[in-house]
Amino acid sequence: MSTFSRLLPLGVTVVSLVLPTLQHQAAEIEPSYQELSLDGPSVAVETKPFAMVGITWPVGVQAVQAKVRVQQNGQWSDWESLTVEDEHGPDPSVPEGIERSGTEPLWVSNATGVQASALTSDGTSVADAKVVLIQPGVLAGDSFEPPDAQASASGTPYPMPAMASRKQWGADERLRSHNGAACARPKYTQTVMAAFVHHTADRNDYSRTQVAAMVRGMYAYHVKSRGWCDVGYNFLVDRFGRVFEGRYGGAQLPVLGAHTGSFNTNSFGIALIGNFEKAGPTQAMLEKTARVIAWKFDAYYRSPKSTVVLGGTKLLSISGHRDTKATACPGAQLYKQLPWLRHRVDVLMGGSVATPIYRFALKLGLRAVGPPFWGEHRTRTGWATYFAHRDIFYSVATGPHSTVGMFRSRYRSLGAERSRLGLPTTEVYKMTGGSRQRYQHGWLNYNQSRRTITVQYRSSP
Template structure:
């Protein structure tokens, strides 16, 4: 069965089924036999209605309506539950102008009937209100468990706290086609850097099982996109009560992806939401520990102190803050909010105290005004470490030291990749020994630039030969092409000749143009 939007109407006389219409996202689900999405218009005092099975419910209403009171009751196991109020979503900040106000979604597990109410302060039914029912289906991967070991502590002298085990979007079953539903949402948006972490709770239930969590995230993803009109799942990360972390919003967990979690504070921050309701119940220790590891990894990579404060959206906030620190809201729940001091100290311990990596020391020497802020925080590569700043990329290994790439050199090096061909840089970009040239040396080669030819890499045995004969000062001049294949080997063209590598003999032949 394809995923369709079934528009239903709950009225005082019963349940009226309108002809099904194809939803913009109507494409085969990961498990089309089980995944469904339904919207029900609340047009008056609703009656109990039988529905297809669903596992998550939420209520929305038109923009501009204030002080809505929403509640639902559901049918489970043949019995109707009592009425249950839904938490009003606390202003995460929609990505798109057409975003709809609504409640937090509520996981109900397995239900086959719904009765919903959405009224204003006068008790009048809100015109245009809808209740959404989502059945995310069950995937074989939902019961999979991690086998990768996790780091527990970080010594003060080592590089940034390593990335903890995080379930990727692919692993929890994200349907990436959903991101094409709302206008302008197919590509992720990025901010300049990561300066702060905002802690949330989903205001959901706390008695879910391990196997239900991936489905809960898939359902929340569908609710945020289809029902709320957002670009994607609002949070950058989620953590369950079993101590497992999950990648939320698409775009690269390592990068400063713009989320929809804390309204005007979304820029230059990330949101991590603990799955559950912590107004009256404290989050378990395993959940807090997993949250601390995610925050430690993100803050340490971007050189932020977990115990300091920064300015965001013209307000000073702590580097680790709760959602309620930015507006009048109960999120992340009083019991979780009370744990923030512990969380800050735990993150500080995991990070090992003061930032002291070679890349950070290089950045302080050069100056962040020159480098810009970290965009892709310090991370391990195959041959060393790297941090991509706003205007330069800095690389480090024990053998090469810390050096940066900038401008057209950075662009070309990014296209090649730091782990292939050239190796890591061993110098900064500098003037060549011939007027009008710029040069940068790498462990296994070099970049040479001249205005007519752009940046050209020279590597391997051809590079060694080129340096041996004088490089840019030689009769050959600067390179005008990259390496290209010829019969029996490789060749590179220069201003006044060629260098040819013969694979069989492992030798490099120098050839000059006639008259050069």
């Protein structure tokens, strides 16, 4: 038993990993993942260098206190408490028994040893606890410097901020099948009604070139260690004000995440990378977070100053994780910035939603069109919003018009606005024996007796 282990209070279970000192060039570090049992007496194991550490245990164990210290360059760090967070998932596609509770993962950059403990509130060791060591590796594209998006023109939604795609930050898409084939297919909710702000409870002193690896590490931890389908958040923002696409399925769509427990439906989660319980987020982080929310809210016609009802609970449309349960997330210093964030989003959106598509939806009746599923987005020739019951298209040349029912289905099958028909120039109207809708370069004709829709193009489309 080590000298350190003899000094621990009775009942503390510690795993002590003493690792060989290895010389690596950063580009030569390969990804690796290892889980080690925290059960029983202290053990010593050799393993590869790692950059992220976390602790997990079976679902249902309450009030766990977890901590680690790591060995770097032959020296042991001080003990550091890990943030315990159980209210992100679960994912509905994960088979029963796979999900585990656990801490948030902690970025340690380059460590060659770890000591860890996990205790219940009465000081006893947590059964079947595991310490997770992740080396996300280093990729040539780990530097990401996106240009700032241009301000939106009058009458158009706030623009999508530049962000690192999953491909750019190096997501291994095979990992989404780790917990079953059903996980590989993204799940969608009906619309976007709210944004939940989180922090990752990680450290705040990371470098620009480390962030992509940190996101890869979180991805591996959420899937392999916690038993989720994918990284839990829809978006992540680093301290330099850069955005990273989170959960797979399309940043523009209402992808179901695993970020706020029972409130994941019809919301999205945006996590600021760092720990903001004592330190405050950078202004660059706050500004880019506001821009992401402004883009999503403007596209889905939501007000940053409104209230919504999710899971039977009335909440502000921009809320912190702690608004849904007893948790420190997103940290006291970030939480107190939420009023500023709501005001900033409102300013970026121009104080109201006023696009031609939204005004047309109001004219048709919001109940008739249904909630927006694919929020207002730029198309090849104009703009479009796919609502639950209608798709509305707009261009300066055609004005706003909608497709509905069989006309919508056929138009989509032809490629919608990318088809030879072009954009709709009328609503569906009745004619002898059926109905018709006119497009820039032709018509869709419905024959009532045959119950079929035919396509008619102009002679010179």
